[in-house]
Amino acid sequence: MLSREERQHSLFSDRGHKPGDSRQAFQIDRDRILYSSAFRRLAQVTQVVSAQEGHVFHNRLTHSLKVAQVARRLSEKLLVQQPDIAADVGGVAPDVVEAGALGHDLGHPPFGHTAEEELDRCAREAGLADGFEGNAQSFRILTRLAIHRIDYYGLNLTRATLNAVCKYPWMRSLIPRSKQQRKYSIYDLDKAAFLFVRPDQNKRQTIEASIMxxxxxxxxxxxxxxxxxxxxxxxxxxxxxxxxxxxxxxxxxxxxxxxxxxxxxxxxxxxxxxxxxxxxxxxxxxxxxxxxxxxxxxxxxxxxxxxxxxxxxxxxxxxxxxxxxxxxxxxxxxxxxxxxxxxxxxxxxPRLATQRYGQKRIIRTLFEIYLEAIQARDLSFIPARFVREYLDLESRATNGEDIKLEKTRMAVDIVAGLSEAEAVLQYRRLTGINQGSFLDYWE
Known part of the structure; x- marks a missing residue:
């Protein structure tokens, strides 16, 4: 039977790094997501209307915090009322459910669903058959893009927590208008991580994912x-x-x-x-x-x-x-x-139509600029946090590997990982609308 507490990179011990750390495995998962820069970014990502509208409306960060609170209370209630059934259907751990809720929206791009559709279109036009989907991007962030240790990519979470994030535990289907084409939690390039989470590739949500x-x-x-x-x-x-x-x-x-x-x-x-x-x-x-x-x-x-x-x-x-x-x-x-x-x-x-038009233009322009820079090997345009991965790709290319799709996916990752303020700033600078300042920080 697969261990729920096994981590993605099992060769690296995450217990004992800090003397006196008494946290359990799932508590560590929850804390890693909460302290990640990907989670902080959600404060400037649209829930329904622009995050720039201020505290009047929810943004993705406040939404995620409330989902986590509701999910934890629901899991606690079910555990008290039906402990035997909870065990029979795979186990219900409130820390896992809360961690899944905190991580479920990490992959949303700037400007919400409008940008999600445009980025999907850009990715598919550039050759990525599985395009872009916010849920799949969340899984990719947790298993690949988030930074935690120099020894590996991702947050090195447990199998249970990664399962809890998978609302749609399958890769994108090519069947037109099917649910599995519209919603999915895994990109083709992340299949290895998915096979760690569930080697049998079954398409059922875990109970913790269903609660989330x-x-x-x-x-x-x-x-x-x-x-x-x-x-x-x-x-x-x-x-x-x-x-x-x-x-x-x-x-x-x-x-x-x-x-x-x-x-x-x-x-x-x-x-x-x-x-x-x-x-x-x-x-x-x-x-x-x-x-x-x-x-x-x-x-x-x-x-x-x-x-x-x-x-x-x-x-x-x-x-x-x-x-x-x-x-x-x-x-x-x-x-x-x-x-x-x-x-x-x-x-x-209709009042949001003109705003959406401008947002789509920002997303497409940035994607095209970053993809061109990656293909041209122009490191001056690639954000510093992606340089190590880019150099890894180039090293593999010299060994004869085809890395074209991975380079395209990197352009998607860069744009999807921007906050809305960063997206607007970079668009203005890169198109010459506003030169910005030399001191503007850009990671």
């Missing part, structure tokens, strides 16, 4: 809605009281996704969802917008919803839609309903 995945859904469903409701961008009171507005919302949803089972459920019983909103979020006329009282009420509502969703799931030995989690169908539909509200009123808002 569910906590992620809870967190962005509730907190993103909270953000945009308080900002006045989502008319929850209107949806809660106006049947015409709700019908318009449902019609648009069905038109875009006619097979969506939640949209069909809303259409069949709109009163149920209207009553849910009315009982939960309808604060119209009760509090002045932005007031202490309104914000306190919203915090209370969000807290109660999170508790409701945490208590709506239990463990099962039968693998299903949410892995080994048994969920309440009605609560699952509520979560999807809340997510769609954010999509309809904020993410698809």
């Amino acid at each position: 995945d569910f906590a992620d859904d809870i967190t962005y469903s509730v907190h993103d809605l909270e953000d945009f409701y308080l900002a006045g961008l989502i008319p929850l009171e209107l949806l809660a009281t106006d049947r015409d507005e709700l019908n318009r919302f449902i019609t648009e949803w069905l038109r875009e996704s006619s097979h969506n089972y939640v949209a069909k459920a809303v259409k069949q019983n709109p009163d149920r969802f209207q009553n849910f909103l009315d009982a939960t979020y309808n604060l119209k006329g009760q509090y002045r917008p932005g007031s202490f009282e309104q914000k306190a009420q919203i915090k209370r509502i969000s807290s109660q919803l999170i508790q409701n969703y945490i208590h709506s799931v239990s463990l099962t030995t039968e693998y299903g839609d949410r892995g080994y989690l048994q969920y309440d169908r009605a609560k699952e539909e509520e979560l999807k309903f809340l997510q769609r509200i954010v999509w309809s009123y904020v993410i698809s808002n």
Whole structure:
């Protein structure tokens, strides 16, 4: 039986480096992710709207911290209530679940999903059949790109924690429009690391990954809605009281996704969802917008919803839609309903269209510049932290190895690893829009 505590680079002992370190293996994993520069970068990466908007909206860092908190509490609750089933389905360790949650979004590029799509397009056009995907980039960061010791690449985490990060434990499929083509957690070049995590390459989430995945859904469903409701961008009171507005919302949803089972459920019983909103979020006329009282009420509502969703799931030995989690169908539909509200009123808002156009241009331009520099062996353009890996690639090339795809992947890694402020700064400098300062730090 494979050891859950075995590390990716087992030749290097990570216990005993510091005299008196009493931490257990999974606690070390959690701390390594928390202290990594890849985790700090998330403070300047978009959750839904630009991280530059300030503390009003969640960024990827605050989102990840909240996912970690919800995931840990959910795992603790399941362990207390169903310890035998937890053991039967592979084990539930709160430190592993929390570490998986802290690491699950490390791979998101600057500017969020807009950049993710553009970087995927750039990568595929440059010859990488598996393109770019944020989940696969997270796995690559943890196993390859993050810096921890001079002896190896990556954070040298345990098998259990790396499994907990894998929401989609497979490589990209070439079958058009399949789920495994759209979502995947492993690049082709990282197959060796994946074989360490699960030599049999089975495609089931571990229970710890399923807990993290569910906590992620809870967190962005509730907190993103909270953000945009308080900002006045989502008319929850209107949806809660106006049947015409709700019908318009449902019609648009069905038109875009006619097979969506939640949209069909809303259409069949709109009163149920209207009553849910009315009982939960309808604060119209009760509090002045932005007031202490309104914000306190919203915090209370969000807290109660999170508790409701945490208590709506239990463990099962039968693998299903949410892995080994048994969920309440009605609560699952509520979560999807809340997510769609954010999509309809904020993410698809035309006001973001011009911003997205500029963001795509930044991503494509930077990718092309870095790829050209890598191919031309111009070390002056390659960030210092990538020089060692670049020289390793060149050394292998002199031995006759084909490293073309790895060089292209390096260009992807450089762009994906930028914060949004760094991406804008580098774009302006490299295109001559703003020369910047000689003293600007660039790692």
